[in-house]
Amino acid sequence: MHKKGYKDSVGYELKDIILGGQDGLVNVLGLVLGVAAAVNDARIVIISGLAATFAESISMAAVAYTSTKAAKEFYISQLEKEQKLIEKHPAFEQREVRHIFLKKGFRGKFLDSLVKKITSSKKLWLDTLMAEELRMFPEEYSSPLKSAVVVGISSLVGSLIPLFPFFLLNVTSGMIVSLTITIATLFITGALKAKITVGNWKKEGFEMAAIGTAAAIGGYIIGKILGTI
Numbered sequence: 001m002h003k004k005g006y007k008d009s010v011g012y013e014l015k016d017i018i019l020g021g022q023d024g025l026v027n028v029l030g031l032v033l034g035v036a037a038a039v040n041d042a043r044i045v046i047i048s049g050l051a052a053t054f055a056e057s058i059s060m061a062a063v064a065y066t067s068t069k070a071a072k073e074f075y076i077s078q079l080e081k082e083q084k085l086i087e088k089h090p091a092f093e094q095r096e097v098r099h100i101f102l103k104k105g106f107r108g109k110f111l112d113s114l115v116k117k118i119t120s121s122k123k124l125w126l127d128t129l130m131a132e133e134l135r136m137f138p139e140e141y142s143s144p145l146k147s148a149v150v151v152g153i154s155s156l157v158g159s160l161i162p163l164f165p166f167f168l169l170n171v172t173s174g175m176i177v178s179l180t181i182t183i184a185t186l187f188i189t190g191a192l193k194a195k196i197t198v199g200n201w202k203k204e205g206f207e208m209a210a211i212g213t214a215a216a217i218g219g220y221i222i223g224k225i226l227g228t229i
Helices: 002-039 042-088 090-103 108-119 122-133 144-163 171-196 201-227
Strands: none
Touching (some): 002 042, 002 144, 002 201, 042 122, 042 171, 090 108, 171 201
């Protein structure tokens, strides 16, 4: 159980890291390329990029906190509801457990023994109903503050990647390097996600890279249009 909980925790942290990092990468890439195309001034690109970076990171952290907190409160309300149902209608809830494992293919004496074992412990009974019937897992909502910190820092780091080249290069070179390293970072992130979880690393990598490319093209085109006005 300890190992499973640890893996679940790592999985949810990975989700938060990818959420914050990808959002920061894609949004700031589109913005800096748009501003660079419009004004051709590295100083303005850096100022607007930094403003967007910190605003983005704070916003993402706040969203992560409030959404995780709301999900945690909903989880607790459902937990309390299931507890009351077990206390008031134990026979019905016992049949629910039986039905869950019947659908999984268990039959006969083994099914009877399994249901008896699970329903002999209220905690195990409750955990089983929450996980198998409602598909709700406590690890996902355990710490809104931790989720906010992970998402916020990931967003900050991700946002700085497309902005960094403009500190060292002229606008044209900065745009090329920014686009290149951001797309590469997104591809690597997608590939690593597939390797750690489940999926085809090439497909996941290209999918993330395509999202970044679309944001870059959109930002550049808008910047070009606004630059001519």
